[in-house]
Amino acid sequence: MTESVRSDPSMWEAVAVDPAVPLDRAVVRKIIDDQRRLSRRWLYPIARPLSRILVALISIVKRVLPFRWMPLTTMDRLCIWYLRRFVSPDAVELLIRHFVIETNLVNFVLRNTDASIPPVTLRPVSLAELGDHAVVEHDVNVYDVLIAIDGAPLEPQEHLDFAELDIPPIDAERRRRRLLRLDIQTALCFMNIPFSMALTMEEYRRAVHSMRFDDSFLEILAVLCDDDTFRHWKVGELSLWMDSNVDVPRMVYRHALVCEYAHAHLVKLAGGAYPRQTSVEFD
Template sequence: MSRKLLPDFLARAHDDRDPSPWLALWLDQSTPLPDPVKTAWLADSSSASRQYLLPFLRPLARTVIVLLQVVKVFFPRNWSHSGALHALLVWGLKRFVSPQANWLILRHFHLGSQVLAFIARNSPAPVPTSPLEPTDIDALRDDLFLKHDLNLFNFVIRLNQALRDQGLELHKPAHLDLTMLRDPDLKLEDMPHGRLNFLDLQSAIELFTPLYQLLLTDNDFWRAANSLQLDETIGIYCATLLAAPEHLVLVNNKHPLVPLSTLRAGHRLVIHGLSTEMLHALLMRFKQAQAEGGVVHTTSGDASAQ
């Protein structure tokens, strides 16, 4: 990471009388995250935008969601402008969102695709996947946010239909195929970093969520929000294949059979993104241990992704 992008909690010396909570979290190794990812995540989380702007944006965004729900009663049921939505999202990401947040967003598509490929490849009833691997922010214009949600539900349906049709259940295979796992070829330094690129990840998500509701059908918006509840589902699949149920400890997007209000979708989306990073890091540790011919030793981490 360049000196320009180095967060303050790493740049200044530790003071016993004024310890940095962000430095404590960065040094802590109880959760499986690579140092570059943890650095970007905590730099974004410790930003002035998140500290001072998010508390005002969050209630405002949730109020807009409630008002839009009332207004959309009078809209045609098929009201949808996905192209306009993704154009606005790309415009906002490139001009206002921090380099760290943009990097984490792009990584999420790659990691989610790899996790689904891991499950599909190691299932006793393999199923096809539709990987999404954008190389830059402009690639998101191709309805990638919407496709991301569709991919998850379609994957769960195809996988379980194939297992049911063949009378099979997921179980740990004799040999885990981890060849699809890799670190995405995305560089933090390549992300937009103009003077206005200050908005943190959580604030950006809170701002973008009402746009989702306005420019998608109610069905698409509800499905996007509730796809987050499949974190536990994907986590169980991976824990079963790894025979490591202890790695479900940090999954907390609630029970998949109990739909939640869309008002908290922004906060849950952030949890979902972090869960994906943690599961991918865990799988990469298994891959490294497999390559070295040893036994993987991991900390208690997350087992959730899309």
């Protein structure tokens, strides 16, 4: 009796061609390649709990010593040095790309409401531009935009302003020699440690809580565009849920994916189709 042939599909191949994923195929491949790194398989399971334990200990001690342990400038320099020497260029590019993506999203909201503040200008295209407190500014922008649109009528717009949804070329310093090439999730685990040291307790709590507004922004986009698609990507985070004792690197990664999905859909609304084939460099 002959043995029946069974299919042995690749999980990664299925993810890469999933038609429900609105992202550019080149970006999807970059994300998949990053997820398949050895550091993601072997180091991340160790780095994840280690990071949470260290950050929890830092938070406990900071309740007794509530001052800034590290200047923000030092944190910026340390993180840039770390990204240049220990994180893969693909992961670096995805990280820088997120800053641009989120700025594009909040600016879309500002341009299509009666907001009281000018558009956000944080659009880094290189590692060096992540200095000057870019990480802190990135989180603060979320709060500034939400406060700025308070009282402005949120309703479907007949003529939407889709200006500046582009992603400029990003310099991830691919030619620089690296000691390690960590994936982005493992990299975030280690970056969260100096981040928690440099920020005050209130600043750290504010930064973590900013990601709980993802669902709020998706709802705002759904209303402005009169498109329920944005609501499909809500993850059930409530802005009234006050809890900073969370898995921050995991939350950041999910936040970045949600922003990518929302941005890709805006690009589709602007151009009539999802971006699918963009030339891009890989490790």
